[in-house]
Amino acid sequence: MRSLPLRLGALVMAGALGLTGCSFGADDPAGGGGSADATLRVANPTPVVSLNPFAANSADQPTLTVLQGVFETLVVRTDGKLTPKLAESWTNPDPLTWQFALRKDVTFADGTPMTSADVKASLQALIDGKGPLAGLWAAVTEVGTPDGHTLTIRTGTPLGTVPSNLALLSIAPAAKLTDPAFFNAPYGTGPFKVSSFTAGQRVELVRNDNHKGDKPKLAGISYRYVPEVSGRVTALANNEIDVSWGLPPDQLAGLRENKDLTVSSFPTYANYYIWFNSSRKPFTDARVRQAMWYAVDFGKINSSLFNQAGTPAKGPLPEPVFGSAAQNPYGYDPAKAKQLLAEAGYPNGFSTTMMWSTGCCTNGNSFADAMISDWAKVGIVVKPQELERATWLDRLLKLDWDSTMTTGSTVTGDADFSLARLYLSTAKRNGYANPELDRILLAARQEIDQDKRADLYAQAGKIVWDEAVGIFPLDLSGNVVLRKNVQGFTPTPNDLPDFADVSLG
Structure with a gap:
């Protein structure tokens, strides 16, 4: 069978993104040099239309991809197993109760400490947002905060999915959750925070100097939506971007032959x-x-x-x-x-x-x-x-x-x-x-x-x-294409490429 014609998407955005579809411009920090002042230039194949992970876009992959470096969760899945992140541990004292001990050394990007009140407010915002993830928590009857670093979740019926569900709950400052303007440049406890956002076009992340975990090796991550496959491929070849993903298979063979690029494929x-x-x-x-x-x-x-x-x-x-x-x-x-x-x-x-x-x-x-x-x-x-x-x-x-x-x-x-x-x-x-x-x-x-x-x-x-x-x-x-100087990228099966630990050599 001959290859079917590839009718590429519209939304060219020529004026905003340049001839190849993704010019980052002279004012953007370029990748390379191994400097901690470098910004990773990412061309994402799908537009980010919202930075609010608590409502309609709570399960939207473009939103989650960008925000995983901004907001952290109580639990993460590592090598198929659930492990603590912002939580230190958890117990299931009875079939209707889950109790989480939270870390005491965590602050948000503005320097304020994270407490159980922030976790409770974040969970309530997700439930009240009535978005795609709200149904995961339908059995919840009460969220308690016995003290500043203990959270209890009580359910009307047993809910064996509480830990795995929490791997998707972004923790944000309780005081900011009711302010719509917060989601124009949100911050959490993660290694990065949002410095600017233009819906459907670009998201700029900068290092969060108050992050309590390992410090990022990048000054920032610059995301641009580039709808045209040809634009992303050309930009990779011309060193206009450092990373892209979700490219069609007929493009990967040629990219693998480029000595300046690495193609990573994974289930x-x-x-x-x-x-x-x-x-x-x-x-x-x-x-x-x-x-x-x-x-x-x-x-x-x-x-x-x-x-x-x-x-x-x-x-x-x-x-x-x-x-x-x-x-x-x-x-x-x-x-x-x-x-x-x-x-x-x-x-x-x-x-x-x-x-x-x-x-x-x-x-x-x-x-x-x-x-x-x-x-x-x-x-x-x-x-x-x-x-x-x-x-x-x-x-x-x-x-x-x-x-x-x-x-x-x-x-x-x-x-x-x-x-x-x-x-x-x-x-x-x-x-x-x-x-x-x-x-x-x-x-x-x-x-x-x-x-x-x-x-x-x-x-x-x-x-x-x-x-x-x-x-x-x-x-x-999945596939991710990176320039050779991009180091430290680890593929994950959740289809959300994570660049928080990346460096530029």
Whole structure:
């Protein structure tokens, strides 16, 4: 099969970003020289539209990528295990109570000490923000602060996911959380703080001299949104940027041949998926959703567009995620698709739409073209809707769509983050509601025994897969391209490249 044409995204931003799509300008500190005054120049493939990790963008990968160097969490996942960060330790004195002992030597970037009141306020802000992560904490009945460095979380039902959920809770100063202006240049306890932010274009981080951990080897990190793949590739070759990631596989071979660059590829918790709005006809019928899956030759598309970019998915969760389990595969079967459409009352097909955000996904536009072409062969006419990310996210959360294409990451490494957060009926994320699935997911969330949790998530994954709540074609490999002088970068499977420990040699 010939390579499908790569229809690159819009949003060229020529005036703001220069001819290659990412000129950092003469006033920007350039990388190189090994100086502690150097700034790492990063070209991110997806725009950062908000720096508020407590509301609508609390699970947004671009937001989390930038802010992981700014805000810290009580818990982190290291080599698949949960370990303390801002917490020193935790206990589970009874099935409904978790107690955390907090570090006493931590200050925010403005010099004020971090206390349990800040942690409580941060958790409450996440819950009150009613964003994508709020559902993880639905069982919480009380957050207590017995003293300045002790936090208790009480739940109405057992919640075995509290530590893994806390790996995503940014800790911010309680006094600032109600000030919208704070999120224009937020700070936390992390090694960096935000010095300036232009939504959809750039984020500037500078060193936090009050950080109590290891001091950053960089003076700052400069993020620019560069939508054009060609712009990022040229900028890497021309030493206009130091780092980029999420490049399509057809670009990586040439970059690997460049002696000035290092290409790092690694498995991740991320996957590609296409959701159907199961609350909107014709996708209220599982047979229609299944027909959409059978109608597409994903094997052919994957070999053409995604060579070395990932592996065919075996379930709705990537294999490295705790709780994932292999399911029975859907094959390419247009005749089966037509049969299912006829049984559902659509013998002549139907017309619908599919939306995605500009720059959302590796080879996203070409992938959409290929699926739309195959769907047309069985009578399904799909109108593409490529949207700016803020518009896409707003419509996504309002369920104002027929189907949507995106990539996502189970950033905690725990199945609950994706399965329960996205597929519980109460989540209202994709219009799908199934009482049996709800029962299984809630039981898994409450279960303390990890082996039993894994079995329950395997059952839940089978329902999501068999009911074709979405199509899950690909588990994604990550890639980061760095100039040779970028040292100390360690890939992580959570699909959030972290540059806090990087230096420039």
